[in-house]
Amino acid sequence: MRRAIAGDRLAAAEFIKAHQASLYAYMLRMSGRPEVAEDIVQDAFVRALTNLSRFDFRFRFSTWLFTIAKRLYVNACQKHKPCYDSDVVAGSEGDFDAPESPTIGDEVTTNAKLAIDWALQQLSEDQREIVVLFHQLEWPIVQISEHMEMPEGTIKSHLHRGRQRMRQLLSEHERFGRHVSEMMGAWVGAAGGEV
Numbered sequence: 001m002r003r004a005i006a007g008d009r010l011a012a013a014e015f016i017k018a019h020q021a022s023l024y025a026y027m028l029r030m031s032g033r034p035e036v037a038e039d040i041v042q043d044a045f046v047r048a049l050t051n052l053s054r055f056d057f058r059f060r061f062s063t064w065l066f067t068i069a070k071r072l073y074v075n076a077c078q079k080h081k082p083c084y085d086s087d088v089v090a091g092s093e094g095d096f097d098a099p100e101s102p103t104i105g106d107e108v109t110t111n112a113k114l115a116i117d118w119a120l121q122q123l124s125e126d127q128r129e130i131v132v133l134f135h136q137l138e139w140p141i142v143q144i145s146e147h148m149e150m151p152e153g154t155i156k157s158h159l160h161r162g163r164q165r166m167r168q169l170l171s172e173h174e175r176f177g178r179h180v181s182e183m184m185g186a187w188v189g190a191a192g193g194e195v
Helices: 009-031 034-050 061-079 086-093 104-122 125-136 141-148 152-172 174-190
Strands: none
Touching: 009 034, 009 061, 009 125, 034 061, 061 141, 104 125, 104 152, 104 174, 125 141, 125 152, 141 152
């Protein structure tokens, strides 16, 4: 970071490479739209690079970068009512067979991912963000608390309620509940009856 602040382009490229995939995954889960996630990630890196001199070394760089991205996302949501790409929605809502999937296992995994993505989009924004940061990006509660500027107890409460809400939504949804059950069955079979 100190080299990047001093103008070293290779150092700046290193930190972009180190955080690009996780930031994109985070924004994709938050927005549900690949093009929105790409735009926000790009804008977040531009903002971070142009404001490196403002970075406070007492904090983690990832927390600072994710905070920039979150603010850009919130601003984008306020400017434009969220809308979903019709191809993505059509693919996730229709009952279809995936002939391009080479195995049943791939289809089960794809269907479970669609179900989880759908359930995540049903959560409040805070719950969705906490679930994604904790489970997908494997951030510790302390780091999520710092990033979201909330007490750790509040983070744990949101995480618990978010997971509980997702379980309820998935179990009540006819099609998606079946996909998650299939995934659990595949895990049990792969583990020799143990999960």
